[in-house]
Amino acid sequence: xxxxxxxxxxxxxxxxxxxxxxxxxxxxxxxxxxxxxxxxxxxxxxxxxxxxxxxxxxxxxxxxxxxxxxxxxxxxxxxxxxxxxxxxxxxxxxxxxxxxxxxxxxxxxxxxxxxxxxxxxxxxxxxxxxxxxxxxxxxxxxxxxxxxxxxxxxxxxxxxxxxxxxxxxxxxxxxxxxxxxxxxxxxxxxxxxxxxxxxxxxxxxxxxxxxxxxxxxxxxxxxxxxxxxxxxxxxxxxxxxxxxxxxxxxxxxxxxxxxxxxxxxxxxxxxxxxxxxxxxxxxxxxxxxxxxxxxxxxxxxxxxxxxxxxxxxxxxxxxxxxxxxxxxxxxxxxxxxxxxxxxxxxxxxxxxxxxxxxxxxxxxxxxxxxxxxxxxxxxxxxxxxxxxxx
Amino acid sequence: xxxxxxxxxxxxxxxxxxxxxxxxxxxxxxxxxxxxxxxxxxxxxxxxxxxxxxxxxxxxxxxxxxxxxxxxxxxxxxxxxxxxxxxxxxxxxxxxxxxxxxxxxxxxxxxxxxxxxxxxxxxxxxxxxxxxxxxxxxxxxxxxxxxxxxxxxxxxxxxxxxxxxxxxxxxxxxxxxxxxxxxxxxxxxxxxxxxxxxxxxxxxxxxxxxxxxxxxxxxxxxxxxxxxxxxxxxxxxxxxxxxxxxxxxxxxxxxxxxxxxxxxxxxxxxxxxxxxxxxxxxxxxxxxxxxxxxxxxxxxxxxxxxxxxxxxxxxxxxxxxxxxxxxxxxxxxxxxxxxxxxxxxxxxxxxxxxxxxxxxxxxxxxxxxxxxxxxxxx
Numbered sequence: 214x215x216x217x218x219x220x221x222x223x224x225x226x227x228x229x230x231x232x233x234x235x236x237x238x239x240x241x242x243x244x245x246x247x248x249x250x251x252x253x254x255x256x257x258x259x260x261x262x263x264x265x266x267x268x269x270x271x272x273x274x275x276x277x278x279x280x281x282x283x284x285x286x287x288x289x290x291x292x293x294x295x296x297x298x299x300x301x302x303x304x305x306x307x308x309x310x311x312x313x314x315x316x317x318x319x320x321x322x323x324x325x326x327x328x329x330x331x332x333x334x335x336x337x338x339x340x341x342x343x344x345x346x347x348x349x350x351x352x353x354x355x356x357x358x359x360x361x362x363x364x365x366x367x368x369x370x371x372x373x374x375x376x377x378x379x380x381x382x383x384x385x386x387x388x389x390x391x392x393x394x395x396x397x398x399x400x401x402x403x404x405x406x407x408x409x410x411x412x413x414x415x416x417x418x419x420x421x422x423x424x425x426x427x428x429x430x431x432x433x434x435x436x437x438x439x440x441x442x443x444x445x446x447x448x449x450x451x452x453x454x455x456x457x458x459x460x461x462x463x464x465x466x467x468x469x470x471x472x473x474x475x476x477x478x479x480x481x482x483x484x485x486x487x488x489x490x491x492x493x494x495x496x497x498x499x500x501x502x503x504x505x506x507x508x509x510x511x512x513x514x515x516x517x518x519x520x521x522x523x524x525x526x527x528x529x530x531x532x533x534x535x536x537x538x539x540x541x542x543x544x545x546x547x548x549x550x551x552x553x554x555x556x557x558x559x560x561x562x563x564x565x566x567x568x569x570x571x572x573x574x575x576x577x578x579x580x581x582x583x584x585x586x587x588x589x590x591x592x593x594x595x596x597x598x599x600x601x602x603x
Numbered sequence: 604x605x606x607x608x609x610x611x612x613x614x615x616x617x618x619x620x621x622x623x624x625x626x627x628x629x630x631x632x633x634x635x636x637x638x639x640x641x642x643x644x645x646x647x648x649x650x651x652x653x654x655x656x657x658x659x660x661x662x663x664x665x666x667x668x669x670x671x672x673x674x675x676x677x678x679x680x681x682x683x684x685x686x687x688x689x690x691x692x693x694x695x696x697x698x699x700x701x702x703x704x705x706x707x708x709x710x711x712x713x714x715x716x717x718x719x720x721x722x723x724x725x726x727x728x729x730x731x732x733x734x735x736x737x738x739x740x741x742x743x744x745x746x747x748x749x750x751x752x753x754x755x756x757x758x759x760x761x762x763x764x765x766x767x768x769x770x771x772x773x774x775x776x777x778x779x780x781x782x783x784x785x786x787x788x789x790x791x792x793x794x795x796x797x798x799x800x801x802x803x804x805x806x807x808x809x810x811x812x813x814x815x816x817x818x819x820x821x822x823x824x825x826x827x828x829x830x831x832x833x834x835x836x837x838x839x840x841x842x843x844x845x846x847x848x849x850x851x852x853x854x855x856x857x858x859x860x861x862x863x864x865x866x867x868x869x870x871x872x873x874x875x876x877x878x879x880x881x882x883x884x885x886x887x888x889x890x891x892x893x894x895x896x897x898x899x900x901x902x903x904x905x906x907x908x909x910x911x912x913x914x915x916x917x918x919x920x921x922x923x924x925x926x927x928x929x930x931x932x933x934x935x936x937x938x939x940x941x942x943x944x945x946x947x948x949x950x951x952x953x954x955x956x957x958x959x960x961x962x963x964x965x966x967x968x969x970x971x972x973x974x975x976x977x978x979x980x981x
Contacts, residue, residue: 214612214672215605216905222604285604473978487979497971500978501923504916505895512898515606530891587884594883598863598890601878 229293269330276326284518295463308451316439337378339369356385365430375423397444462510526597533589536580543573619680632685640765641809651720664714671904675849682853689762697724697770703835704827725766727757735965738780742773757813782833787826806959848900851928858935858953896927915977922970925961932957
C-alpha cells in the first residue's frame, strides 16, 4: 500500500504544471467541467499538448501513438488540467480512439486516429434523443441502407460540441424489428452534411448545447464503425474506456478550496466568518465529503491501470459521489453567504463573482448527465451488488 | 499509488477472517453482552496465541513491530464479527503508551504479559465532557512521599473491572486545554480509593465511570516523564482511533452484506425486494460510503506509518467512518423491515453499536472541530 505518486509521476506532474503556467490564459480558462475545445485559443492550447505527445500516450505507434507509457500519465495530465480549468483531453481519446482501435476497420483507424492524436479534428458524441435519455438504448433515429449509403432521419438532443465539431460519432437504429439493444449501430458523420440542421439550446447557466435534426442525411457505408447492429455494445464499452476523463473530482476539490479561502477572507455581520461555529462545522462536513471523493477517485485510478480490468463499478461510484458532492458543496456554500448567495455575475456584490451560483445550478445537471447519480446507483446495485433486475 | 495489500497483509486478513468466523461469530458478541467481563478470556488467550497483541509492538518485548496499516487489516476483521475484546484499549492505547513512554523495567514488566494475553490494561483518558484529548483531562496527580496522589473522575473506561491495571491520564501541572502537564499512571482498579460505577451503554459493553478519591500511586507506576505524556500519547491515541475506524468499516461491510443477501431472498409484491430501486439505491449509496470510509481509513493508517502530518486525516477518518457505520447499521436494519428491529436479530447488534461507536473516542462533532481548525486556522 502506497498513497504516494512515484518520482517519475511527480516529475511529469511538474512538467504539466509548467506547461499550463506558460500557456494558460483567461480566454482559454473555462468554468465548466472539461472545458470544450470551442474556440481557436482552446484548440491551439490542446494542439500544443499534442506536440508534446500528451494526446498519444499509450496508443499504438502505427497510428501515431507513443506505444508504452506511464500508466498514470493520463490521470495526472487531466488532474492538472482540471485544476487549472483548462481543456482536458478525454472525450476524443477515451471514446473515439479506443473504440476505433478495438472495433474499427483498418481504413477508419488510418483515417481518423492519427488526426485525433494531433488534435486536427474535433468530435461531437451523438447518442441522446428526446425519447432516449436515461433509457439510451431507446434511440430511434433511423439509418436505412440505400446502395452504398445510409440514409438518416430523426433527431439528436444535447449534442454539446455539434456547433464546432468536424465529425459526429452517432448512434443510429439500423434494425427497428430487433430488441432495442440489438438494433443499434455506430456511424461517423461529417459535420455539416446536407440535410443536417443544428438548433442551439441554451442551458440554465448559458452554455450552448444543440438539437440536431436529420432529414435524409446520406452517410457512406464505410463510415460504419465495427459490425452492423453491434453499436450498443461499443457504446457501453466506450463509457468504460473513459479513463482519461475519470478525474471528475478535481473540479470539486478546486471549488472547495476556493470556498475555504473566501471564508478565511470574509467578515459577515461584523465578525470573521471563520470564527462562526456553524460555518466551521459546515466546512468540516464538506471537507469530509471532498476527502471521501478524492479517495474514491484515487481508488478508481488504481483499479483502472490494472491490466485487463475495466473499473465500471468504481467509475459509477465516482460519478455518483461527484454529483452528490457538487450539490452539497454548492448548496452549503450559498447558505454560508446568506442573501449574497443569490447574487450573480457582474453585479459587484456577488461573492466569488457569482461563480458559486453557476456551480449550484450546474450541480443539478451533473446529477443527471452521462449516467447521473440515480443511474449510477442502478449500475452499482446491479453490477457490483448483484441485485436482481427490477 | 497502490492500494493493494501485500502478501503478508493478505495472509493476516485471511487468517483473521477464518479464525474469527469460527471462534467469534456474531453469537459471541451477543453472549458477551451479558458476561460480567464483557469478553471471553478463552477467546482473548487464543487471539494472543495468534500473535495479534504483539503486532504493533517491538521485538524486544515480544512483538512483531508491524504498522498501523496491518492493525487496520486486523481490526477490520474484528469489526466484521463484532468481536468483543479490549484489543484497542489494552493493546493499542495502554500498551502503546507504555511502549512509547515507559522505561525498560516497565516495558518488560507489562508488555510481554500483555502480549501473551495474561494481562489486561484499561485506558482512562476522557472525563465528564465530550473532548477526546488533553482538553478532557482535569484529574490531578500531586506528589506525595514516594509517589503521587490522584483525584478526579474518568468516564467511559472500557473493561475497567476486568483489567489488571488502568492507565490513567492525570495532570501534574497546568489545566485544560494545555497539553503540557499531563502524566500517566498505572492504577489498580481494585484500589480501595477507586470506585467503579457501571455505565449502561446501548452496545451493552462494559464501561465505567471511575472515581479516583486520593488514590496513591508509587513512582514505579508512573509511565514516562511527568508532565510530558502528551508527546507520546498523541500518536498513540491517533493509532487507536484509526484502529476503531477499521473496526467500524469492517462492521459496516458485514451489515451491508447481510442486508444485500436479505434483499435478494426476501419476496414481497411477488418480487425479491432487492429488485426495487428504493432498496437498490439505499444499498448502492451505502456501499460507496463504506468503500470511501475504507480507503480514507487506510490512508490515515498509512499517513501515521509514514510519519507525515496526520491530525486532519485521522479526524476525517474517524468522523467519516463513524457516520458511515451509523448509516450502514441504520439502513441494514431498515432493509430487513420489521424483523430488523427484533431483539433476537443480528441487525440489532449492529444498530446499537453503530450509534455508540460513532460517538465514542471523540464524537463526529469533536473531530469536525479539529478538521475545521486544520483547514481554517492555519
